[in-house]
Amino acid sequence: MSGTIQVYLLVRQIYLIFKVMGKSVFKLSTISSKVIMGIAGLFLMLFLCVHLAINLLMLLGDEGQMFGKAVYFMTHNPAIKIFEYVLFTGFIIHITIGVLIWLRNYFVRPIKYAVTPRSKTSCFSRYMIHTGIIILIFLILHFTHFFFVKLGWVTGPEGIDTHDFLSMSKLLFTNPVYSSIYIVCFIFLGFHLNHALQSVFQTLGLNHPRYTPFIKVLSALYGIIIAVGFSIIPIYFLFFHTV
Amino acid sequence: MNIKLKIWRQKNSQAKGKFEKYTLDNVSPEMAFLEMMDFLNQKLIEEGKEPVAFEHDCREGICGCCSLYINGQPHGPRERTTTCELRMRFFKDGETITIEPFRSRVFPVIKDLIVDxxxxxxxxxxxxxxxADTGSAPEANxxxxxxxxxxxxxxxxxxxxxxxxxxxxxxxxxxxxxxxxxxxxxxxxxxxxxxxxxxxxxxxxxxxxxxxxxxxxxxxxxxxxxxxxxxxxxxxxxxxxxxxxxxx
The missing domain is CATH 1.10.1060.10 (Alpha-helical ferredoxin)
Known part of the structure; x- marks a missing residue:
């Protein structure tokens, strides 16, 4: 029952966000919508760092004691509960504006060029919507495996305490198919982030001959750290961990 | 040099356009790209065909009239070069050059390669x-x-x-x-x-x-x-x- 209420609250929140965003988002200028999407993305990038730090605690080899403490803090602290809603709003804003921008841009050139464009461009920037969609599919998968199992909407593996994130992670990651999908998705997320960080600086007008090259390197590094950092965990459970 | 051309032809803004192929012999490598287009048009006129419409004015890279999307790049393959400053020596003998108008809903095609x-x-x-007020120029300093x-x-x-x-x-x-x-x-x-x-x-x-x-x-x-x-x-x-x- 509590599951139903939570899903109802979730749907209601999405509805409220759209109600607030709905009219105004179409009135936004192209720059404003990009700025809002960028700031929401920047916020999600900060969240990813926290998420990665907590996930890596699984590898400490203390039978998940530190990880357990971190999870307990994240699930029981009231401030984090509020943060969850902010985070969710961040996702909705980032995805909705991203899709709207893509739709607007898609229809600006009704007749495409016959010759594939040969202009030198930053490669990952051309595929933000594609990598974004892959990440969205992954998010849905992620929600199905953690959030929905917790709610009882999706049946978890038999005899598992759905609140025990470590056991659930171990079970999921020892499945080669799940781990492969997980790693591939994070590689695409790495590509997405590679462009995202440097792009948000440009959108906010922060371009400087001295600092921009450094920001570009930092952006690439951030993408690599997130992709590699998250991928280490399934690789560890698949190949190096004995139950 | 001999070249093959694949050029977008469109009668007017409402008409549906299509690519047409032409071959052009005895093109001098010293020719400017637009001279090559003039050369083609001369040939088409002599054959009693409709010449290709393209926009041009100063032909020295300052008016911004020449457009043309050449082989997948606006203004062709040379960096920092307008179409009018492009020379035929930047293309290979026997190469197929595809010329399209600038594509955008905001830049509708008027005719052939000319966009609005x-x-x-x-x-x-x-x-x-x-x-600023008009009148005599103010003191520069x-x-x-x-x-x-x-x-x-x-x-x-x-x-x-x-x-x-x-x-x-x-x-x-x-x-x-x-x-x-x-x-x-x-x-x-x-x-x-x-x-x-x-x-x-x-x-x-x-x-x-x-x-x-x-x-x-x-x-x-x-x-x-x-x-x-x-x-x-x-x-x-x-x-x-x-x-x-x-x-x-």
Missing amino acids: RSAFDKILIAGGFIS SIPVCKHHSDKAFDMAACIGCGACVAACKNSSAMLFVAAKVTQFTLLPQGRVEAVERVKNMIAKMDELGFGSCSNTYACEAECPKGITVAAIAKLNREFLHAKIVAE
Whole structure:
């Protein structure tokens, strides 16, 4: 029952966000919508760092004691509960504006060029919507495996305490198919982030001959750290961990 | 040299266009690209066929009239070169050259390779000017201008409004053009006075006309024949955010 209420609250929140965003988002200028999407993305990038730090605690080899403490803090602290809603709003804003921008841009050139464009461009920037969609599919998968199992909407593996994130992670990651999908998705997320960080600086007008090259390197590094950092965990459970 | 041409032919803005193939022999490598087009048209006229319509005026890279999307690049394969400055020696003997008009909903095809770029004029009318009294020129030293800013403004003023940025951008965004114009005026004291209104009006007009948004792909910078950099777009974003948030 509590599951139903939570899903109802979730749907209601999405509805409220759209109600607030709905009219105004179409009135936004192209720059404003990009700025809002960028700031929401920047916020999600900060969240990813926290998420990665907590996930890596699984590898400490203390039978998940530190990880357990971190999870307990994240699930029981009231401030984090509020943060969850902010985070969710961040996702909705980032995805909705991203899709709207893509739709607007898609229809600006009704007749495409016959010759594939040969202009030198930053490669990952051309595929933000594609990598974004892959990440969205992954998010849905992620929600199905953690959030929905917790709610009882999706049946978890038999005899598992759905609140025990470590056991659930171990079970999921020892499945080669799940781990492969997980790693591939994070590689695409790495590509997405590679462009995202440097792009948000440009959108906010922060371009400087001295600092921009450094920001570009930092952006690439951030993408690599997130992709590699998250991928280490399934690789560890698949190949190096004995139950 | 002998070349093969694949050129977009379209009778008028309503007609459905298609590619037509031509072969052209005895093309001199010293010929300018537009001379080659003249050569082709002469041949077509002699054969009693309709010549290919393309836009041109100064033929020295300053008017911004020549457009043409040549082999997948606006203004062809040479960096910082307009179509009119392009020479046939940059192509191989026997090569097939595909020529298309600039593609964008905002730049509709008028005929063959000519597109209507008056959308740029509409953006300029919205704010690409300074308001100053006419009459005799004022004393040059009465308004001090920083040398660095003056040089930068001059770099931005190099924009000839050819539309290569729109043609190259995957979103047909006019951000580089607007950025060059906004930066050019904003850097100078005479333009600073109306900076807030200018940037808001020009962006509003750009959006209203239906140009796409910037994805920071930087194809515009790669294809700009006048070397306007994307740092100008960052400056435009800064000016716009300042106008929207701080100045109000």
